Amino acid sequence: KAGVTQTPRYLIKTRGQQVTLSCSPISGHRSVSWYQQTPGQGLQFLFEYFSETQRNKGNFPGRFSGRQFSNSRSEMNVSTLELGDSALYLCASSQGPRGGEQFFGPGTRLTVL
């Protein structure tokens, strides 16, 4: 099976712009979670989608949003980018609704100038 894929792998934006990141989970996986990884804050949970419904949301401002499509692919959007949004954004997929192995993609490296 192919692993979790994320596109694009690298992205450079300027402050005030918006960005959309994409995640394709492992085939058959219905849960997709997003995480932000920075040197200052480590790995922080953004949100989780299961069967197109957001089930959990982390402590991030409303500029961060996401969605999941019927084929389980997910996108996250960050509007009005700030310098502090520069990070590695990671997507993880899991087969079931809870307590199963979660597999991470390689991440999207976002740099905000």
Place this chain on the structure above:
Amino acid sequence: GESVGLHLPTLSVQEGDNSIINCAYSNSASDYFIWYKQESGKGPQFIIDIRSNMDKRQGQRVTVLLNKTVKHLSLQIAATQPGDSAVYFCAEAFTGGGNKLTFGTGTQLKVEL
């Protein structure tokens, strides 16, 4: 203010020795725990997991120990190899709430030849 990078504890071991990486988790309601390995430029890679109804689980060259009384998790790597050099994260989850993972700060493992 300026963000300060997380200080990752570092564990240096000789090739062939056993490594023990420790983690304290925070939520007494957590019932699922995972260890991940992250190499530079890659997403976290699943190593081993354990549920709260167990106190020990073994995999290939790895063992995870769970002490719920003191909320402590450890990862033991037998016969550490240079390829084990990476950052190791523990993660906890309350599966009643879905697949949200809360990560520890990580430990840098360096294997010396």
